[in-house]
Amino acid sequence: MIPPSPASPPLLSRHPMVLRSRQPKIANTVSSAAANTAATRVLLSPSFEPVAFSDADKYVAWHDAMCDEIKALRSNHTWSLVPFHPSMNVVGSRWVYRIKRRVDGSIDRYKAHLVARGFTQQEGIDYSETFSPVIKQATVRLVFSIAVS
C-alpha cells in the first residue's frame, strides 16, 4: 500500500475564482478513468474539499464519488458523444467537490458534482430563453390567508 502522497493538503483558495493553474491539466483529461488503477490512489479519507480534478483524483473516496455521478448522468442519458465540428461552441465542464457532513460534524459522504461552465455559453447558439419565474411574495401570503379559513 502506498502511503498518502500529499503529506499536507494542497492550498485551497478561499475565493470562488478558478485559476488556470488550478484547473485540471489537459494531460489528465485525456487519461481515461480506467487508466488510473486503484492501487495508485490514496485510501485515506480526505477531510478537505479539493478544487482541482488532479488533486481529487488521487483519492479513492473522491474517485468513487465521481464514478457515481457519471453513472447517474449516464443512466439519465444526459448526453451522447458526437464528433466535434468547428461550428460548435464547446462549453467546458468542471468538477465540484463537497463533503456532506452530519449534524455532529462527522463525514456523511463525499459528493462530486459535474457542472457546466455556463459563462462560456453563447446566446443564440447554446441557449435562447433563460427566464424562470418564481412565486411572488404577495401570492404566498394570499394563499396562506385563504388556507387558514
Place this chain on the structure above:
Amino acid sequence: MKQPSGFVDPTLPSHVCRLHKSLYGLKQAPRAWYTCLSDFLLSIGFIASKVDTSLFILSDGTNIFYLLVYVDDILLTGSNSAMLHHLVQLLSSEFKLRDLGDVHYFLGIEVQSTGMGLMLRQHKYILDILTRAGMTTCKPVDTPVSPSKLAIQPDHPFSDPTRFCQIVGALQYLTFTHPDICFAVNKVCQYMHAPTDSHWVAVKHIIRYLKGTASYGFHITRGTSFALHGFTDADWAGSIDDCKSTGGYLVFFRQTPISWKSGKQRIVARSSTKAEYKALADGTAEVIWLQYLLTDLQVPSISAPTI
C-alpha cells in the same frame, strides 16, 4: 460540452458531448427545471395561474388545490386531505422528493399554527443578520428610521461597500414578514452604489430596531369576508438628491396585510397632489392584480375593493 475530466472515452477522445438534458451551471438550467416541473403539473390536471405563473391550481368542482413553486421548494395546499396525499404520491412517482408534512418552514420563514390562524416569523433569519453584522449585543431602538434624511455624499465613503450590500440585501428579504421596515430598507437601498458612513449608521439603526422586534411575527387571521382594502400614501419631494417623491401602498385582505411596497417615484411631482395620485395609481394597479389573483384562486364573492 467537453467530455468531463477523468471520464473521457478512450476510443473517441476528440468527441464532444451533445447535451440532451440540462446540467447545473448552464444558463438555461433554471428554466429547464421549471419547464420540466410545470409540464408534469399540467399533465396531471393543474392549471397555471395567468397572473402568477408559479402558482398552479387544480380544481374538480368540489375540491381545490393550490401549489406554489419556488424553484425546488414546493408548497401544496388543498381542501381534501385524502386527495392531497394522492397528489404528493403522484409527484413523488415522477420526482425524488421529501414530504415534510405540515408546513413549518417555507423559504426560510417559520410558519406556526395558532388558534386564530397562522403566524409567520423570520426569527432565526434576524438572528443570523445580527451575527453577520456583529451586532448581537447592540442596544435596541424603537423606530426603524432616524429623523435625519439621507443623501448622496461624495466624501466619507464606507470602508467596505460589499458588506453594506450584503447586509442590505439580507434586510430586503426580511420585508417578507416585516412591512414595518419596508420604507427604511428601501431608503438605504437607494445608496447601494456609493454607501457612506452615514448610510451605514442608518443600516445599523434598522438592525437595532430588529434586535428589539426579532421575535415579532406576522399574523394571518381567519375571517369570513373576502374584501380587499388598499391604503396609499406619498410624501412630496422627499429625496434631497433629485426632489423625487416617495410613495407606497399597503393592501389588506380581510384583516391581514397581503401586499406592500415603498419606493421612490419615477417622476418628479410638481405638487403634493400629483405625488399622492401617483401613489394611488400604483396602489390601484396592485389591487387590480390581486383581484385577478383571487379570481384565479376561485375565491367566491369578492366585494368591491376599497382604496
